[in-house]
Amino acid sequence: MQGKDSNMTKGAVTAELRGLYAIWYRELLVFMREPSRLVGSIIQPLLWLVIFGTGVGSIIEPGTISGVDYQQFLFPGILVMTVLYGSLFFGLYIILDKRIDFLKEVLVAPLRKSTMFFGKALGGSTDGLLQIIILMVLGAIFFGIHFTLLSIILTFIIVSLLLISITSLGLAIGSLMDSPEGFGLISSFAIFPLFFLSGALFPVRNLPDWLKTVVMINPVSYAVDALRSVILGITGYSLLLDFSVLIIFTALTVITGTWAFKRIKL
Amino acid sequence: MPLIQIKNLTRKFEDFTAVDNVSLDIDEGEIFGLLGPNGAGKTTILSMLATLLSPTSGEALICGHDIVKNPTQVRHCIGFVFQDPSSDDLLTGRENLYLHALMYGVRKSEINRKIDEGLMLVDLTDKQHVKMRKYSGGMRRRLELARGFLHNPKVLFLDEPTLGLDPQTRESLWIYIKKLSVENKITIILTTHYMEEADKLCDRIGIIDRGKIIALDTPFNFKKNMGGDLVSISTSNPDLPSLEKIACITQVKYEHDLLSLTVDDAGRHLQEILAHVGEALKVEIHSPTLHDVFLKLTGKRMREGSGGGEGGWMTRSMHAGKR
Ligand SMILES: Nc1ncnc2c1ncn2[C@@H]1O[C@H](COP(=O)(O)OP(=O)(O)O)[C@@H](O)[C@H]1O
Ligand SMILES: [Mg+2]
Numbered sequence: 158m159q160g161k162d163s164n165m166t167k168g169a170v171t172a173e174l175r176g177l178y179a180i181w182y183r184e185l186l187v188f189m190r191e192p193s194r195l196v197g198s199i200i201q202p203l204l205w206l207v208i209f210g211t212g213v214g215s216i217i218e219p220g221t222i223s224g225v226d227y228q229q230f231l232f233p234g235i236l237v238m239t240v241l242y243g244s245l246f247f248g249l250y251i252i253l254d255k256r257i258d259f260l261k262e263v264l265v266a267p268l269r270k271s272t273m274f275f276g277k278a279l280g281g282s283t284d285g286l287l288q289i290i291i292l293m294v295l296g297a298i299f300f301g302i303h304f305t306l307l308s309i310i311l312t313f314i315i316v317s318l319l320l321i322s323i324t325s326l327g328l329a330i331g332s333l334m335d336s337p338e339g340f341g342l343i344s345s346f347a348i349f350p351l352f353f354l355s356g357a358l359f360p361v362r363n364l365p366d367w368l369k370t371v372v373m374i375n376p377v378s379y380a381v382d383a384l385r386s387v388i389l390g391i392t393g394y395s396l397l398l399d400f401s402v403l404i405i406f407t408a409l410t411v412i413t414g415t416w417a418f419k420r421i422k423l
Numbered sequence: 424m425p426l427i428q429i430k431n432l433t434r435k436f437e438d439f440t441a442v443d444n445v446s447l448d449i450d451e452g453e454i455f456g457l458l459g460p461n462g463a464g465k466t467t468i469l470s471m472l473a474t475l476l477s478p479t480s481g482e483a484l485i486c487g488h489d490i491v492k493n494p495t496q497v498r499h500c501i502g503f504v505f506q507d508p509s510s511d512d513l514l515t516g517r518e519n520l521y522l523h524a525l526m527y528g529v530r531k532s533e534i535n536r537k538i539d540e541g542l543m544l545v546d547l548t549d550k551q552h553v554k555m556r557k558y559s560g561g562m563r564r565r566l567e568l569a570r571g572f573l574h575n576p577k578v579l580f581l582d583e584p585t586l587g588l589d590p591q592t593r594e595s596l597w598i599y600i601k602k603l604s605v606e607n608k609i610t611i612i613l614t615t616h617y618m619e620e621a622d623k624l625c626d627r628i629g630i631i632d633r634g635k636i637i638a639l640d641t642p643f644n645f646k647k648n649m650g651g652d653l654v655s656i657s658t659s660n661p662d663l664p665s666l667e668k669i670a671c672i673t674q675v676k677y678e679h680d681l682l683s684l685t686v687d688d689a690g691r692h693l694q695e696i697l698a699h700v701g702e703a704l705k706v707e708i709h710s711p712t713l714h715d716v717f718l719k720l721t722g723k724r725m726r727e728g729s730g731g732g733e734g735g736w737m738t739r740s741m742h743a744g745k746r
Binding site (some may be wrong): 222258 | 449470473474475476495498501502503505506507508509510511513514522523525526527528531598
């Protein structure tokens with residue numbers, strides 16, 4: 158029930174920005190207060206790298222996948238997995254916040270609904286970025302991943318786009334649902350194809366055509382492809398295509414998320 | 424012009440009418456109480472006024488802004504202390520206030536001063552750096568009160584500010600509410616199902632039952648209209664004819680050595696009355712309470728304390744800020 162907004166004065170813009178900062182900062186504070194959340198979110202991807210990476214790696218000649226070990230090949234895919242699971246489930250918190258009156262404290266603030274939404278989305282994305290940074294450090298130390306300044310910057314940009322879009326998707330689902338169980342059901346349905354049909358676990362090049370097509374339709378594939386190209390130098394689609402798809406995907410999910418957030422059911 | 428104008432406000436949940444055609448004007452500076460049992464529709468009214476919920480029909484203006492057409496402007500004028508816990512358990516009291524100040528547009532140069540002031544008024548200065556999960560129910564309530572006042576709203580909604588607290592904590596909270604409202608000179612709509620709370624805090628009370636405002640007056644008038652105080656005197660030989668002639672006595676009943684009188688302002692006329700009752704063994708004066716008012720208006724007692732209809736504060740507070 159957003160009314161028409163009057164022209165924004167400079168003071169009003171400052172007020173919105175400070176509100177945005179507050180909502181973002183709260184998410185970060187809460188995240189940092191619970192180290193178990195950070196540790197927990199790192200363990201799963203590490204297990205995948207160590208166990209799945211070693212297991213599958215043992216049945217593949219070293220260096221046969223585009224000249225790198227399977228574990229290294231897997232690394233960008235695991236970054237994407239971390240983003241998918243962490244960020245989509247971030248939307249669950251909005252449902253938990255709905256059960257008490259905390260969300261109302263935000264919704265009654267004299268801010269635009271889009272500001273509130275962005276604050277939440279950026280907060281969730283920052284949580285995710287912290288996880289990714291830790292994984293990158295561990296990847297460089299233990300899994301032989303070589304980063305350059307350029308590849309670090311590009312990785313951050315790609316990961317951030319994906320974080321914002323998946324967080325927005327999670328927030329959209331969280332805004333429209335009212336039970337955690339319902340949220341779990343819908344997001345499991347969403348995550349499964351997004352992850353397994355993204356080429357995160359296997360190269361796309363030699364797949365049969367029908368599967369190749371499915372992978373091509375999945376926007377997450379372009380994040381996997383971009384990361385693999387930036388971090389490992391393995392090229393699939395062009396980077397230009399990757400970035401175009403990711404930017405469009407981010408825009409669409411943010412629009413969807415804002416739309417859903419404005420219709421939030423308390 | 425009244426600061427808050429409500430006209431035929433109605434809210435339905437499917438077939439159920441939670442708020443039924445409520446009209447109300449509230450003046451600047453007033454502390455207005457919505458008194459009614461659980462499920463009467465109090466929270467639903469406040470939620471609509473605070474633009475959290477859209478009305479099914481009717482309208483309301485707050486500080487001249489329409490709650491449906493200009494929700495953002497409305498939110499610029501209001502503050503809300505919610506019925507259920509609404510602060511972050513993992514953050515400290517001060518952090519919760521700081522985030523509120525940023526979101527609700529407190530001027531940067533004033534943030535720290537306002538927070539210090541608020542903490543002092545509710546006596547939480549020494550607990551400000553403690554995480555809220557360690558706060559007692561009363562402390563949490565006090566912090567949320569201070570938070571509601573923090574950004575100097577023109578209108579403040581207090582939804583059951585003392586629900587679920589023990590009587591002593593409740594009384595101390597009333598003092599804080601009084602103090603804060605005097606300090607900030609703001610208009611308050613308060614909801615409660617405690618008669619005493621409405622009596623102590625409010626300039627005017629609207630009694631609400633099943634979504635309808637069934638009576639609207641000052642606490643004083645409510646009680647006055649009940650027809651005066653009830654005086655019971657144990658005595659064996661009262662002078663009934665002369666008692667009936669005393670102007671302030673409206674009703675005389677004498678049964679089994681017990682004399683029951685209905686008297687306007689019994690305190691002032693007690694001397695005169697006792698002169699005509701002979702030897703009085705025991706005298707009791709019962710002034711009408713809002714309980715009596717409610718009973719008379721609805722024909723039923725208002726249950727206090729127990730939670731019906733909604734989740735129950737204590738169980739819900741257990742989830743506060745858990746994440
Ligand atoms: N979101 C909702 N959906 C369905 N019914 C609701 C909803 N919110 C409130 N109600 C119902 O409306 C009535 C009034 O509720 P409420 O305003 O919370 O009462 P109060 O605050 O006076 O205790 C209750 O019967 C309650 O069950
Ligand atoms: Mg209520």
